[in-house]
Amino acid sequence: MTWTVVISLVIGFILKFLLSPPSAMVGWVLGKFELHPKLESKEVTVTFNGKNLKEEEKVRFTDYFNEADFLKKYYIFPGNEKLFLHPETNVTPFVINVKKGKKEVYFFVYNYDNHVDVVKQSKKKVVSYSLSSDNLQKFTLPTKGLA
Structure with missing residues (x-):
């Protein structure tokens, strides 16, 4: 006992x-x-229109991404992943590439006036969600900001 x-x-x-x-x-x-993880700027590569961002721009963008508020998750039905990965929009996404060991995750960040859409792709899994961040929505690059 x-x-x-x-x-x-x-x-x-x-x-x-x-x-x-x-x-x-x-x-x-x-x-x-975690759906919206906090990213370390040392572990990521951020590209815009196929060109890498400078280090200080990458750090600033990553900080804004980490501070953004989660709004809602979009449900993706099987077979509709391509509609989220390649949407019919005139907005050019920022692409964040995160490598941790053998794992590689891509975040496609679409800035709009009133919100930010994020599409997260790892292997064959695609998840989409919306964020609210004034700094991220207004993030622009100087014309000489691309490396």
């Missing part, structure tokens, strides 16, 4: 430690399912 109580207390303490909010384990698990 006492061993049962001791074992259940030990298991309870271990679960409490692993599942407490500041735990690294919880952060790692939540990061795996």
